[in-house]
Amino acid sequence: MGEAVHEVTAPAANRLLRAMPALTVGVFLLPIAAGLAGTLLPAFGYLPAIGGTAFNLDGFRRLVDYPGFATSVAVTLGTGIATALLAVTIACGFCAYAHDRPWMRRLSAMLAPILSTPHSAIAIGLAFLIAPSGWIVRAVSPWLTGWSLPPDIATVGDAAGLALILGLLLKEVPYLVLMIAGALNQVPAREHVAVARALGYSRAEAWVKVVLPQIYPQIRLPIYAVIAFSLSVVDVALILGPTNPPTLAVLAVRWFTDADIGYYYQAAAAATLLLALVAGVVAAWYGMERVAIGAGRRWIARGRRGGAVSGGAVAAMLAFCVVFAASAFALAGMGLWSFAAQWRFPDTLPHAWSLANWTRRLDGLAGPALTTLAVGVLATGIALVLVLGCLENESRGLRRAGRRALWLLYVPLLVPQVAFLFGAQVLLVRLGFDGALAAVVWAHLVFVLPYLFLSLADPWRAFDPRYARSAAGLGASPARVFFTVKLPILLRPVLIACAVAFAVSVGQYLATLFAGNGRVATLTTEAVTLAAGADRRVIGAYAVAQALFPLLAYAAAVAVPAVLYANRRGMGGRA
Amino acid sequence: MRPAQWLLAAAFAVAASSQPVLAQDLRWNDVVAKARGQTVNFNAWAGDEKTNAFIQWVGEEVAKRYGVKVNHVKLKDTAEAVTRVVAERAAGRDAGGTVDLVWINGPNFLALKEQRLLYGPFTRTLPNYARVDTTNLRSNVIDFTIPVDGMESPWRRAQIVFVYDGQRVQAPPRSVPDLLRWAKEHPGRLTHPSVRNFLGATFMKQALYELAPDPAVLQRPATDDNFAAVTAPLWAWYDALRPVLWRQGRQFPENGPAQRQLMNDGEIDMMISFNPSEAAVSISAGLLPDTVRTFVFARGTIGNTSFVAIPYNAANKEGAMVVADFLLDPATQARAQDYREMGNFTVLDFAKLTSAERAKFDALPKSAALPTNAQLGTILLEPHPSWMTRIASEWEKRYMK
Numbered sequence: 001m002g003e004a005v006h007e008v009t010a011p012a013a014n015r016l017l018r019a020m021p022a023l024t025v026g027v028f029l030l031p032i033a034a035g036l037a038g039t040l041l042p043a044f045g046y047l048p049a050i051g052g053t054a055f056n057l058d059g060f061r062r063l064v065d066y067p068g069f070a071t072s073v074a075v076t077l078g079t080g081i082a083t084a085l086l087a088v089t090i091a092c093g094f095c096a097y098a099h100d101r102p103w104m105r106r107l108s109a110m111l112a113p114i115l116s117t118p119h120s121a122i123a124i125g126l127a128f129l130i131a132p133s134g135w136i137v138r139a140v141s142p143w144l145t146g147w148s149l150p151p152d153i154a155t156v157g158d159a160a161g162l163a164l165i166l167g168l169l170l171k172e173v174p175y176l177v178l179m180i181a182g183a184l185n186q187v188p189a190r191e192h193v194a195v196a197r198a199l200g201y202s203r204a205e206a207w208v209k210v211v212l213p214q215i216y217p218q219i220r221l222p223i224y225a226v227i228a229f230s231l232s233v234v235d236v237a238l239i240l241g242p243t244n245p246p247t248l249a250v251l252a253v254r255w256f257t258d259a260d261i262g263y264y265y266q267a268a269a270a271a272t273l274l275l276a277l278v279a280g281v282v283a284a285w286y287g288m289e290r291v292a293i294g295a296g297r298r299w300i301a302r303g304r305r306g307g308a309v310s311g312g313a314v315a316a317m318l319a320f321c322v323v324f325a326a327s328a329f330a331l332a333g334m335g336l337w338s339f340a341a342q343w344r345f346p347d348t349l350p351h352a353w354s355l356a357n358w359t360r361r362l363d364g365l366a367g368p369a370l371t372t373l374a375v376g377v378l379a380t381g382i383a384l385v386l387v388l389g390c391l392e393n394e395s396r397g398l399r400r401a402g403r404r405a406l407w408l409l410y411v412p413l414l415v416p417q418v419a420f421l422f423g424a425q426v427l428l429v430r431l432g433f434d435g436a437l438a439a440v441v442w443a444h445l446v447f448v449l450p451y452l453f454l455s456l457a458d459p460w461r462a463f464d465p466r467y468a469r470s471a472a473g474l475g476a477s478p479a480r481v482f483f484t485v486k487l488p489i490l491l492r493p494v495l496i497a498c499a500v501a502f503a504v505s506v507g508q509y510l511a512t513l514f515a516g517n518g519r520v521a522t523l524t525t526e527a528v529t530l531a532a533g534a535d536r537r538v539i540g541a542y543a544v545a546q547a548l549f550p551l552l553a554y555a556a557a558v559a560v561p562a563v564l565y566a567n568r569r570g571m572g573g574r575a
Numbered sequence: 576m577r578p579a580q581w582l583l584a585a586a587f588a589v590a591a592s593s594q595p596v597l598a599q600d601l602r603w604n605d606v607v608a609k610a611r612g613q614t615v616n617f618n619a620w621a622g623d624e625k626t627n628a629f630i631q632w633v634g635e636e637v638a639k640r641y642g643v644k645v646n647h648v649k650l651k652d653t654a655e656a657v658t659r660v661v662a663e664r665a666a667g668r669d670a671g672g673t674v675d676l677v678w679i680n681g682p683n684f685l686a687l688k689e690q691r692l693l694y695g696p697f698t699r700t701l702p703n704y705a706r707v708d709t710t711n712l713r714s715n716v717i718d719f720t721i722p723v724d725g726m727e728s729p730w731r732r733a734q735i736v737f738v739y740d741g742q743r744v745q746a747p748p749r750s751v752p753d754l755l756r757w758a759k760e761h762p763g764r765l766t767h768p769s770v771r772n773f774l775g776a777t778f779m780k781q782a783l784y785e786l787a788p789d790p791a792v793l794q795r796p797a798t799d800d801n802f803a804a805v806t807a808p809l810w811a812w813y814d815a816l817r818p819v820l821w822r823q824g825r826q827f828p829e830n831g832p833a834q835r836q837l838m839n840d841g842e843i844d845m846m847i848s849f850n851p852s853e854a855a856v857s858i859s860a861g862l863l864p865d866t867v868r869t870f871v872f873a874r875g876t877i878g879n880t881s882f883v884a885i886p887y888n889a890a891n892k893e894g895a896m897v898v899a900d901f902l903l904d905p906a907t908q909a910r911a912q913d914y915r916e917m918g919n920f921t922v923l924d925f926a927k928l929t930s931a932e933r934a935k936f937d938a939l940p941k942s943a944a945l946p947t948n949a950q951l952g953t954i955l956l957e958p959h960p961s962w963m964t965r966i967a968s969e970w971e972k973r974y975m976k
Contacts, residue, residue: 049665068975133840150842152763157826243769243826245975254771257654261661261686342861345841352861425662432668517659517673519616519648529621529649535832535862538624 038423068245093316116550125330337540621649696725852918875953
């Protein structure tokens with residue numbers, strides 16, 4: 001009977017499926033196109049609403065004349081590139097070290113709270129951890145250090161941006177590790193490593209030489225997203241980054257929101273420059289890949305055993321432990337603050353405890369929490385349908401036009417957020433659509449969709465087509481193959497992608513603020529707004545609340561396949 | 576209708592006809608009637624928990640009394656609301672705008688007023704506005720040298736004070752040069768918020784007031800001709816101060832609350848604040864040690880007023896006016912001044928209040944960290960906003976590399 005239904009609905013379903021790429025692109029292309037126009041045109045002097053009708057380079061001239069301009073560009077590039085290089089090195093080195101070790105699976109479940117916590121919350125936690133008056137110094141003062149007053153050293157907001165790099169690594173390393181873990185499911189990594197080890201390579205060497213080249217194409221786009229994010233991040237840079245001058249993205253946001261609308265030109269110029277920097281660094285990275293592929297081939301072909309790889313992997317593992325511990329303590333610190341009444345230097349633990357940070361705020365938390373949940377679920381659900389539609393359409397051989405169009409999906413991850421916010425807001429206001437929950441869902445979709453696609457596309461494309469062919473050979477319709485063969489086998493990557501997407505939605509700050517016209521409050525907008533007020537007890541409560549939602553989503557993403565397929569190791573079960 | 580009711584109705588009719596009904600009252604009744612059922616999007620900086628709680632309380636009260644709902648649109652920076660109104664105008668939305676009421680003053684007010692993006696004048700329509708001190712508190716009618724002209728309604732007052740840790744600072748400095756001397760003796764124990772922040776800029780303005788050859792010039796816009804000469808002593812003073820500031824003056828807290836966190840963490844010993852009750856408020860909130868006290872400079876400190884304004888395209892103007900009026904109610908003002916609530920000194924004139932209304936202020940709790948009106952000394956008027964803008968950009972030119 002199921003087949004009869006399929007036959008009847010097949011033409012309509014096929015038409016819908018074929019329209020998916022166009023629909024998907026349309027959903028987010030409009031705000032981005034409007035937003036980009038709203039950035040690029042004013043960058044070159046055109047903004048009729050405030051009297052700019054002639055094209056000129058004044059915006060760029062004022063940007064370049066800004067006192068800290070050169071330092072700002074240098075620190076933006078420095079922190080962005082260093083973060084990307086370190087994140088990739090640590091994530092790969094760690095995965096090489098940890099490959100097929102029994103604790104690896106448990107560990108990836110533990111990465112969830114770190115990954116799911118909004119950047120801003122973890123950055124505030126880290127700032128408290130490493131500050132001269134922070135938790136680490138408190139733990140060893142005054143008995144070890146002799147300090148009854150905190151030392152006057154810049155460990156947060158340092159001019160070189162070291163704290164910013166560390167803060168970004170806290171999130172980007174676990175993200176890449178999770179992406180690698182997802183990609184590993186698509187190649188016979190365990191078997192290949194076993195063979196290589198039998199040939200005398202160490203575990204890490206085997207992984208780097210045999211597995212990494214196979215999975216790199218699947219983690220390439222997540223890496224590009226890391227590059228773009230690290231170069232253009234705003235909230236983390238505000239909390240941990242240098243201030244005098246700050247990074248380019250922070251400057252752009254500051255000027256975009258300046259009461260003096262005249263700053264809009266140089267804000268747009270800064271955003272445009274940031275766009276160029278991101279494009280340049282991604283292009284340079286791509287060039288580096290070509291070089292590395294050639295060199296890597298020769299290196300692998302030489303077949304030497306016992307090189308520096310094992311030592312490097314151990315170092316990466318140690319770096320990962322530092323990152324992991326820093327995240328854990330950053331979150332734990334915020335958790336403690338949420339129950340603190342008083343916690344002063346140099347007390348290692350709060351001097352007085354209180355539940356008031358929670359009880360007094362329950363009313364205030366409930367509304368934003370509900371909005372966060374609704375927006376996250378809606379955005380993730382819509383994105384999942386669109387992404388699955390696109391991928392299925394592609395795998396049914398209609399890929400020519402569709403695939404190229406889908407590359408546009410990466411635009412929101414490569415274009416700095418600041419670059420299309422104001423333009424998109426003007427569009428929403430013009431449509432009378434601003435401030436509605438639907439507008440926020442749409443704005444979130446712009447970011448949720450690509451992350452979901454990025455997380456899911458490569459595992460999906462790596463799906464062995466022989467399963468589908470076998471099923472089709474047994475007489476199953478394409479729809480039946482999709483629902484009863486592909487989806488179940490790919491359930492784990494699908495759910496991980498949904499969890500990532502949901503976490504992305506929960507963490508959105510600027511998009512919520514602009515599309516919601518400031519009237520749609522989520523846990524994140526509330527927390528970032530409070531972060532300006534800097535009462536760590538309150539921020540602690542919000543950080544914990546923020547972490548809770550995506551944490552549950554991640555827990556489900558890991559637990560559901562493990563329970564459902566407890567008897568199928570390759571599909572997420574343990575057996 | 577029974578006779579008693581007839582009688583009552585007749586009595587009311589007589590009372591109504593014998594009292595002269597002012598046009599203003601009539602209009603106010605219309606306003607209150609139209610306001611019922613409206614939801615006011617109150618755009619207000621939300622970086623302070625106490626103020627947020629106060630705004631929430633205001634919302635509950637006006638809902639009870641007038642059937643007006645208040646939606647606190649929480650801003651990180653008031654400029655966000657200004658940007659929004661400008662964006663709405665750019666998009667041609669001249670009615671049904673999304674900002675009904677905005678907490679505003681100084682440069683943001685100037686920006687909206689100059690671009691004719693405000694509704695009004697409306698303050699004369701508010702019954703409680705009659706009690707506002709418009710003679711002694713000049714900042715209630717002159718906002719950063721800009722005439723208010725009824726385009727915004729006052730709701731709370733601010734004055735520069737310094738909060739210090741009484742356990743670590745024995746004799747707090749009483750003048751701007753004295754502050755430099757203290758900082759040199761205690762390197763790394765003083766800072767100020769970033770100069771981009773209004774409080775950081777105010778730190779510089781406060782110093783300028785005392786160091787400028789003739790402070791009267793600050794009431795007029797800064798010009799290319801006079802800026803360098805007027806501010807020369809300021810930069811000489813600051814060049815000496817900066818190296819002995821926290822982090823050698825290379826880093827600054829983003830805003831007031833971040834500065835307070837540094838004080839609570841023991842990283843600094845004194846800080847500037849715009850709220851005379853800051854020390855008392857922060858002690859009671861557990862945000863500062865209970866050893867903190869307050870001082871001001873002998874020659875006076877800058878004071879200003881916080882206002883609420885209504886954008887020209889606000890969808891719920893009547894509701895917004897009801898909220899603005901409620902903020903001026905003596906009972907509301909007394910609650911605002913209670914340091915356990917917000918600790919903001921009132922904008923009202925005690926001479927215009929009844930004794931029962933004054934008693935509400937007299938009954939407020941006392942604290943050793945709370946300065947008296949006498950201790951607060953002279954209130955200096957805010958300089959023209961152009962001074963702040965120029966000082967901030969000059970600061971960046973000099974100290975940002």
